[in-house]
Amino acid sequence: MSDKIQMAVNHALHLRANSYQNDAVAAARAALINPMGMDHKRSSAWYEYGWKEQLDFSDLYNAYRRGGLAFSAVNKLISRCWSSFPQVIEGEEQDESKKETAWEKSNKTILTKKLWKAFSEADKRRLVGRYAAILIHFRDSKKWHEPVDKGRGIAKFTVAWANCIKPKSYESDLNSEAYGEPTAWSYTATLPNGGKKVFDVHPDRVFILGDYTLDAIGFLEPGYNALTNIEKVEGGSGESFLKNAARQLNINFDREIDFNHLASLYGVSVEELQDKFNEVAKEINRGNDVLMSTQGATVTPLVANTPDPTPPYDINLQTFSSSVDIPGRILVGNQQAERSSTEDNKYFNARCQSRREMELSGEVEELVEKLTNLGTIKPISEFTVVWDDLNESTQVEKLEQAEKMSVINDKATSTGAPIFDDNEIRTAAGYEPIKEGDPLPDEEPD
Incomplete structure (x- = not known):
């Protein structure tokens, strides 16, 4: 049997x-x-x-959730781009001397920090999963699948990952201005008890950041192969260190050893002899001062060759860094050389400022236009999205520049007229110019 x-x-x-x-x-x-x-x-x-041919949402999400470099790339880009919130102003250009308009005042209860926080969260999730959605809760007491009543206010916002919201149906009329756009979205909500519930959502209530088409390229996708290699380097080197630390032992017996006699000394059969050796090895690895006596046998540890993981890691780090357009020093938080770190910070600030103006401003404009079409925001002829300048010099840098201008003036005065006037130096130092008739800084006003 x-x-x-x-x-x-x-x-x-x-x-x-x-x-x-x-x-x-x-x-x-x-x-x-x-x-x-x-x-x-x-x-x-x-x-x-070991590289995947096709990447889906779970691959990109797991790379972000469990991979330090992917997490760093997404979060550092988001934290810098959203270090301050944008302003939506009436007109074409920002004029600091211009007073706040009635349209700008009316939007203070709509374009709030709560909205920009939801927008930045959706922006982060879009970088991970190709696209993300902001679900807008209007105060119209209607179902999710119904169109919005015009002119209603906003109660709150819900941000959804790409795997939670997908197009359900599309406009199929070639003559329609909305041809090819979703006429309904399917949203999978996670309930407090851990369950799932699927809702049909009208497009009026959904704002998409990113590209939901099948040929979209995600932020983490071009560097995914490098992330795979880095995981192998980290895991392989870690496994080598673990095997060396485990101190696996190899016992080499002389050919004259009688295993039947050796087994009888332990009171076991030959088949059970290996278990006794394992017990001895465990005792040796567990204790600090433990003796292992042998007769006719040589005991040696099995040591794995641990190569230096730095070169292959650095090569793949450079590949991933170039794929996300973030300097490697900023990505890993390495600030070794002062000049290099300063140049990297300048480049990264310029990269984030460009992303603000070339990408995020357009999406903010689309959201404002959507809320305008729904009657939540009053229509005007022209509005502009403005950000503060990430490349603006610090106060120390401004004072250094003003000092250099003053030194140039001193040298120029000995041979002729000064190069810069007082207001130019004040502006370079970050102070308002003195207008004609205003008291000088050391004078008291009448």
Whole structure:
């Protein structure tokens, strides 16, 4: 009976091994038929490297949630871009001397910090999952799937990940201005008890950041292969250190050793001798001052070769850094060389300022236009989204610049007229220019 059971187990193991082999062979064959990557000589290169051909939301989300570099890239970009909130002003350009208009005052209860906080959160989730959504809760007492009553206020905002909200149906009329746009969205909400509930949501109540089309390219996608390599480098080097720390032992017996006699000394059979050796190894690894005596045997630890992970890590770090357009020093928080760090900070500030003006401003304008069409914001002929300047010099830098201008003036005065006037120096130092008729700084006003 036991022989039959053993035969059945062996047969099952054989089938299982063959299934694993067949899966691997099938995957390799599929890679040959459908080439992956840019190496046309080796069409299965990506498969052999362990790189995924297609990335879905869970891949990008897990890279962000469990990968330090992906988390750092997304959060540092968001924290810098949203270090201050935008202003939506009436007209084309911002004039600090211009008083606040009635339209700007009326929007103070709509374009609030609560809105910009939801917008920045959606922006972060868009960087992770290609797109994200802001669900707008209007005070119209209607169902989610119904259009919004015009002129209603806003109660709150809900931010949704890309895997929670997807287009349900599209406008199919070629003559419609909304052709190809969703006519309904499907939103999966997570209930307090952990359950799920699906709602149909009207487009009036949804604002999308990012690109929900099938050919969209995510922020983390171009550098995903480098992140995969970095995970292998970190995990492989960590495993090597662990194996060395575990102190696995190898016992090499002389050929003259009689294992039957050795087993009898421990009072076990030859088959159970290995268990005794394992117990001895555990005692050695557990204690500090433990002796292992042997006769006719040599005990050596099994030591894994631990290569330096720095070179391959740095190469992949540079690849990922270039894919997200963030300097590597800023990405990992390395501030070694002062000049290099200063230049990296300037570049990163310029990169975030450009993203504000080229990308985020347009999306803020779309949101304002959406709320205008729904009657929540009063329509005007022109409005502008403005941000503060991330490249603006610090107060110390301004004073240094003013000092240099003063030194230039002193040198120029000895040979002729000064190069800069007092107001130019005051402006460079970050102070308001003195207008004609105003008291000088050391004078008391009448």
